[in-house]
Amino acid sequence: MSGSSAQDEASISRRRDGPLASVAVSRPGLVELYGTCTPQETIGANDAPAEAREVYGALDSWLRENRAVGVQERIFGSLKHREAILAEREAALGAVPEPGLWPATFVQGAPCDRDGLAGVHLYAVTGPKCSPIHEEGRLWGVVFEHGDARHVHLSGLCGPGSAGSRQEEARAMFARADAVLRATGCSYADVVRTWIYVADILDWYDQFNSIRSAIYSELCPVAESGSRWLPASTGIEARPPAGAPCVMDLFALGGAGRRRVSVEALHNPLQSEAYSYGSAFSRGTAVAFDGAVTVHVSGTAAVDEQGRSVCVGDCRAQVSRTLDHIAALLSTRRMTLDDFVSSTIFIKHGQDATPVRQFIDQRGGRLANSIYVAADICRPELLFEADGIAVCAPR
Numbered sequence: 001m002s003g004s005s006a007q008d009e010a011s012i013s014r015r016r017d018g019p020l021a022s023v024a025v026s027r028p029g030l031v032e033l034y035g036t037c038t039p040q041e042t043i044g045a046n047d048a049p050a051e052a053r054e055v056y057g058a059l060d061s062w063l064r065e066n067r068a069v070g071v072q073e074r075i076f077g078s079l080k081h082r083e084a085i086l087a088e089r090e091a092a093l094g095a096v097p098e099p100g101l102w103p104a105t106f107v108q109g110a111p112c113d114r115d116g117l118a119g120v121h122l123y124a125v126t127g128p129k130c131s132p133i134h135e136e137g138r139l140w141g142v143v144f145e146h147g148d149a150r151h152v153h154l155s156g157l158c159g160p161g162s163a164g165s166r167q168e169e170a171r172a173m174f175a176r177a178d179a180v181l182r183a184t185g186c187s188y189a190d191v192v193r194t195w196i197y198v199a200d201i202l203d204w205y206d207q208f209n210s211i212r213s214a215i216y217s218e219l220c221p222v223a224e225s226g227s228r229w230l231p232a233s234t235g236i237e238a239r240p241p242a243g244a245p246c247v248m249d250l251f252a253l254g255g256a257g258r259r260r261v262s263v264e265a266l267h268n269p270l271q272s273e274a275y276s277y278g279s280a281f282s283r284g285t286a287v288a289f290d291g292a293v294t295v296h297v298s299g300t301a302a303v304d305e306q307g308r309s310v311c312v313g314d315c316r317a318q319v320s321r322t323l324d325h326i327a328a329l330l331s332t333r334r335m336t337l338d339d340f341v342s343s344t345i346f347i348k349h350g351q352d353a354t355p356v357r358q359f360i361d362q363r364g365g366r367l368a369n370s371i372y373v374a375a376d377i378c379r380p381e382l383l384f385e386a387d388g389i390a391v392c393a394p395r
Contacts, residue, residue: 010292010393020058021369023341024066025391027290030146031126033068034341034389035059036369038119048081049088051117056092059122063096068124070102071142072153072249074195076109076118076344076373082241085117100132103139103155105249107197108239109344109373112353119371121342123153135180143184147289148257152184157248158240166199166245170208173248174215186254188219191231192263192285193296195249195387197238205235205378206278208246213280230265233281234299234387236346237376251296253287262288266295270305270328274298277307279378284329292393293333299346300325301377301385315352315383319359322386323367335392343367343388346375352383 011026019040025032037058039051063070070093077085086106093101111118128144133154141154157177159169178188198208220229231250240247253263265282267273274281287294302318302325304310311317327337345360345367347353353372360366367386377385 010290012292012391012393017062018058019054020062022062023369023391025292025294025341027292029127030290031066031068033062033066033124033126034369035062035122035124036119036342036371037122038371039117046115048077048116049084052085052088053092055117055120056089059120060092063093063124066124066126068126069130069142070096070122070124071130071144072123072155072251073102073104074121074155074249075104075106076120076238076371077106078110078115078117079108079239079241081116082106102132102142105156105195105197105247106241107247109371109375112347112350112372112374118373121344121371133180133184135183140180145255145257147260148255149253149261149289150184150186150255150258152181152186152190152252152254153250154180154252155249157250158244158246161242161244166204167207167211169245170211171215173246174212174219177248177250178219181252184254186252189221189229190252190254190258191250192253192287193251194231194233194281196233196235196246197240197248198235198246199237199239199244201235201237201376201378202380208235209278209280213275213278216280230275230280230282232265232283232285232296232298234344235279235281235378236299236385238373260289262286266329266332268325268329269332270325271303272305272307286333292391293335295330295333295335295339295390297326297329297388297390299385299387300329301379301382309379309381312381315349315356316359318382318384319356320363322384323360323363326367326386330390333392335390337366338368339390339392340368340388341391343370343386345370345372346377346385347372348375348377348383350374356384
């Protein structure tokens with residue numbers, strides 16, 4: 001972490017306003033805002049437009065109150081309601097000031113108990129000038145600079161849809177990510193975190209991993225220790241629109257000021273490294289600057305020190321083991337589950353959602369600001385996965 005003094009210490013504040021849970025992380029010249037908005041129970045079942053109207057009304061008020069600019073957004077909902085949900089988004093947010101409406105990734109992440117909108121994660125900032133990233137005639141993301149470090153957030157990266165096989169589409173997705181990053185003055189070597197949503201994940205996840213590993217052997221640098229830099233990542237079942245086999249969001253840090261930011265891959269004392277069994281990602285990454293530490297927690301499930309799935313057939317036990325893994329990862333940075341600012345809970349069987357939610361709430365120390373979605377995990381025997389972002393300032 002860069003040195004801090006009394007005038008540049010960070011602060012963190014949390015709020016709950018109806019459907020919106022938000023966290024503000026304030027540093028000199030930069031306020032990062034994490035908003036998680038989920039429809040309230042008073043909305044009628046299967047009324048996706050009403051759910052979206054409530055969610056985006058709350059997000060619009062939040063952004064205006066904080067004079068904030070949206071940077072990266074993930075929408076989890078039923079694909080059949082995509083157009084209705086996006087229409088409500090446009091109606092609520094379409095009049096935002098420059099640089100204009102940011103891109104959003106919409107994936108099939110249906111609520112566990114119904115069709116409709118599960119929720120929205122929105123990351124926004126106040127302070128720096130934000131600029132849209134256009135390449136190939138399309139808006140891919142938003143970039144801003146703070147302390148000469150370039151923060152690049154890209155959304156909805158995918159192949160062209162004409163590459164042929166889903167394996168070729170996956171290769172094209174990574175190639176496009178690198179090309180768009182290079183247009184911002186960064187490269188794939190600067191990627192800190194990826195979120196990858198894979199259609200029919202159980203059919204071809206091993207092939208996807210082989211493709212990613214081969215590409216990372218070219219794009220990701222080797223450290224002095226001989227280990228290769230691997231970003232944190234989530235790889236989960238979620239069907240992108242238009243039949244794409246996979247889609248990716250990412251966060252990268254580059255520019256001259258990156259050397260003043262501490263960026264580290266984290267090792268989990270309770271789990272083996274994912275790359276030891278063929279998955280090219282780190283268990284988490286820590287980004288520290290100006291008095292605060294942000295930990296990006298990769299998608300985490302009940303996988304033990306030998307890379308084996310455990311607690312097979314017992315969802316509650318898998319939840320407990322997963323939370324233990326996440327707590328252990330966060331403890332390497334003196335953080336706890338209570339430091340989460342956003343999280344996503346993936347549940348294989350929707351009927352498990354209520355007992356899982358109750359168990360997490362009762363555990364003490366919880367994954368805050370969560371969206372629950374029904375999704376296949378990367379192995380058929382895994383019933384639960386969670387990811388998220390945690391932030392702390394010096395205590």
